[in-house]
Amino acid sequence: MTALIIAEHDNDSLKSATANTIAAARRLGVEIHVLVAGSACSAAAEQAARLRGVGKVLMADARHYEGGLAENLAALIVSRAQAYSHVLAPATTFGKNVLPRVAAQLDVGQVSDIVEVLAPDTFVRPIHAGNVLAKVRSDDPIKVITVRATAFEATGQEGTAPIETIAPGPDLGMSRLLARELTHSSRPELTEAKIVVSGGRGLQSGENFKLLEALADRLGAAIGASRAAVDSGFVPNDYQVGQTGKIVAPQLYIAVGISGAIQHLAGMKGSRVIVAINKDPEAPIFQVADYGLTADLFQAVPELISALGQ
Amino acid sequence: MKIVVPVKRVIDANVKVRLKSDGSAVDSDNVKMSMNPFDEIAVEEAIRLKEAGVAGEIVAVSIGSDACQDVLRSALAMGADRALLIRTEAVLEPLAVAKLLREVVAREQPQLVICGKQSTDGDANQAGQMLAGLLGWPQATFASKLDIGADGATVTREIDGGLEIIAVTLPAVVTTDLRLNSPRYTTLPNIMKAKKKPLDVIALDEFGVDTRPRLTTLGLAEPAARSAGVRVADVAELLAKLKNEAKVI
Numbered sequence: 001m002t003a004l005i006i007a008e009h010d011n012d013s014l015k016s017a018t019a020n021t022i023a024a025a026r027r028l029g030v031e032i033h034v035l036v037a038g039s040a041c042s043a044a045a046e047q048a049a050r051l052r053g054v055g056k057v058l059m060a061d062a063r064h065y066e067g068g069l070a071e072n073l074a075a076l077i078v079s080r081a082q083a084y085s086h087v088l089a090p091a092t093t094f095g096k097n098v099l100p101r102v103a104a105q106l107d108v109g110q111v112s113d114i115v116e117v118l119a120p121d122t123f124v125r126p127i128h129a130g131n132v133l134a135k136v137r138s139d140d141p142i143k144v145i146t147v148r149a150t151a152f153e154a155t156g157q158e159g160t161a162p163i164e165t166i167a168p169g170p171d172l173g174m175s176r177l178l179a180r181e182l183t184h185s186s187r188p189e190l191t192e193a194k195i196v197v198s199g200g201r202g203l204q205s206g207e208n209f210k211l212l213e214a215l216a217d218r219l220g221a222a223i224g225a226s227r228a229a230v231d232s233g234f235v236p237n238d239y240q241v242g243q244t245g246k247i248v249a250p251q252l253y254i255a256v257g258i259s260g261a262i263q264h265l266a267g268m269k270g271s272r273v274i275v276a277i278n279k280d281p282e283a284p285i286f287q288v289a290d291y292g293l294t295a296d297l298f299q300a301v302p303e304l305i306s307a308l309g310q
Numbered sequence: 311m312k313i314v315v316p317v318k319r320v321i322d323a324n325v326k327v328r329l330k331s332d333g334s335a336v337d338s339d340n341v342k343m344s345m346n347p348f349d350e351i352a353v354e355e356a357i358r359l360k361e362a363g364v365a366g367e368i369v370a371v372s373i374g375s376d377a378c379q380d381v382l383r384s385a386l387a388m389g390a391d392r393a394l395l396i397r398t399e400a401v402l403e404p405l406a407v408a409k410l411l412r413e414v415v416a417r418e419q420p421q422l423v424i425c426g427k428q429s430t431d432g433d434a435n436q437a438g439q440m441l442a443g444l445l446g447w448p449q450a451t452f453a454s455k456l457d458i459g460a461d462g463a464t465v466t467r468e469i470d471g472g473l474e475i476i477a478v479t480l481p482a483v484v485t486t487d488l489r490l491n492s493p494r495y496t497t498l499p500n501i502m503k504a505k506k507k508p509l510d511v512i513a514l515d516e517f518g519v520d521t522r523p524r525l526t527t528l529g530l531a532e533p534a535a536r537s538a539g540v541r542v543a544d545v546a547e548l549l550a551k552l553k554n555e556a557k558v559i
């Protein structure tokens with residue numbers, strides 16, 4: 001049995017969630033191939049070849065794979081999938097977009113967002129915003145799976161797998177990438193950071209997020225936000241933590257001016273240590289916080305910054 | 311242009327979901343049910359396209375028990391023109407939902423299907439992409455902006471790194487993200503009017519579609535609850551705890 005991992009990358013470098021997905025695949029006890037489909041993507045393919053546990057890298061290089069859009073990529077995966085027992089991708093916006101299309105075209109179900117591998121056909125996945133964990137068995141001949149990256153520690157870097165160039169499929173001409181507006185930040189990536197400082201509606205404005213930036217800089221932290229903060233336009237959409245945003249599980253999560261709605265908790269309650277700063281002593285966030293500070297954030301956060309600055 | 315909008319009936323987003331005491335299933339007795347929030351956004355988007363003169367007819371479709379008629383009536387009260395219930399007592403997986411929706415597309419011949427990006431109960435995030443795959447149509451998922459032009463659609467998508475703008479040919483499947491729009495409230499006159507709009511009910515069996523489950527649920531469990539920790543008096547105590555007790559900074 002062999003698993004095919006769909007690499008997420010930007011042609012120059014592999015996204016780290018790919019290494020977490022390979023870690024999940026290693027629990028299956030099968031051989032592992034990685035598909036790197038892109039345009040001028042050999043650098044990404046070389047990185048994939050170095051990941052521990054990888055037996056072979058398949059590289060498909062063509063202009064129409066540049067943006068990783070679902071239609072052409074799914075067709076390529078489907079054309080190779082019969083040789084595999086499992087097809088896996090990270091449960092990022094990339095994997096969530098492509099893989100259900102693959103599953104449907106193979107006439108198999110998909111197991112979404114697994115957090116545990118119990119057997120080659122049996123997995124644990126959260127439903128209902130993480131309030132319920134379902135143990136599910138896939139009875140399909142090919143198991144199509146997306147993997148929650150934070151649930152599996154990334155595989156190491158000492159591999160030396162061969163890279164095989166494969167023929168690209170046709171350009172179906174159904175979709176085109178026109179532009180990407182990516183948020184540039186010198187801070188660590190939200191889903192990978194050891195410390196995350198998150199702000200909610202309590203921040204009141206985008207301008208006030210500068211306070212959290214100063215705190216994040218002192219701690220080497222990434223910045224996250226609640227949906228309310230994103231919807232209000234304080235910060236971009238990719239900051240959103242929660243059921244319908246990003247799932248994070250850092251060593252330390254500091255929630256500032258966030259009430260703790262179930263949809264928000266779904267995205268951060270796997271964090272090792274949770275700190276809540278909220279002026280309402282009854283806020284539900286305190287029910288999951290290891291350390292709760294009932295205070296006005298506009299006082300507490302500057303105090304924190306100056307204490308850390310010394 | 312005709313638009314099909316699939317709407318799912320789910321446990322209301324404000325309800326804290328619990329398992330039945332024997333752990334066999336989610337406790338949905340006497341729990342408030344609503345239209346999946348992402349599907350409300352889908353209905354709203356379809357209505358806006360109609361108001362802008364881009365769309366003609368809007369057909370809302372739900373798959374489930376008779377109780378799903380309430381979410382279909384809500385869609386009609388918002389402004390959908392017709393509704394279709396595919397009646398079944400079974401809990402269907404996304405692949406089965408997508409196969410049934412493919413049959414609906416074959417009958418209705420829409421140019422656009424707008425789904426929610428995920429339902430808040432199953433959290434699968436699959437049905438729209440699967441439908442697009444089965445139809446061989448392009449897909450524009452997690453949409454936060456949708457423009458329909460003469461020869462296709464331009465869609466802004468919410469992705470992990472920020473935003474992405476793509477062009478797709480029509481017909482296409484679009485799935486909605488939270489920031490596509492804010493759904494309107496239904497008014498009493500519109501709720502009354504919705505009662506007169508056509509709502510067809512077709513039994514699942516009439517479609518002759520293979521909807522057997524591909525996954526077997528072996529068990530459900532509630533995750534270990536986090537125990538509430540301690541309150542700290544001030545910033546100094548907080549920092550001391552983080553340094554000396556939790557050792558995270």
Ligand SMILES: Cc1cc2nc3c(=O)[nH]c(=O)nc-3n(C[C@H](O)[C@H](O)[C@H](O)COP(=O)(O)OP(=O)(O)OC[C@H]3O[C@@H](n4cnc5c(N)ncnc54)[C@H](O)[C@@H]3O)c2cc1C
Binds near residue numbers: 199229256263280347
């Ligand atoms: C389908 C659906 C999906 C959703 N997905 C997500 C998701 O992925 N992520 C997410 O976060 N939400 C999500 N939500 C929204 C969620 O239900 C909440 O509405 C949202 O998380 C609230 O954000 P908040 O805590 O910032 O705002 P609020 O609930 O308004 O809380 C603000 C908090 O700030 C505190 N505060 C105010 N001023 C101060 C001050 N000066 N000092 C200290 N504290 C202060 C208040 O006491 C309050 O507790 C979703 C909702 C739905 C229906």
Ligand SMILES: Cc1cc2nc3c(=O)[nH]c(=O)nc-3n(C[C@H](O)[C@H](O)[C@H](O)COP(=O)(O)OP(=O)(O)OC[C@H]3O[C@@H](n4cnc5c(N)ncnc54)[C@H](O)[C@@H]3O)c2cc1C
Binds near residue numbers: 134430
């Ligand atoms: C107790 C419990 C046990 C479960 N066991 C299983 C299991 O064993 N296997 C399994 O696969 N799932 C299981 N589920 C998940 C449940 O069946 C999911 O609802 C189902 O898999 C569909 O996924 P989804 O609704 O998350 O689809 P998504 O792909 O998240 O839905 C996206 C969109 O598709 C459309 N859509 C989806 N369903 C419908 C519908 N019925 N009518 C109209 N439009 C629709 C809507 O536009 C929706 O926004 C279980 C759920 C519960 C609560």
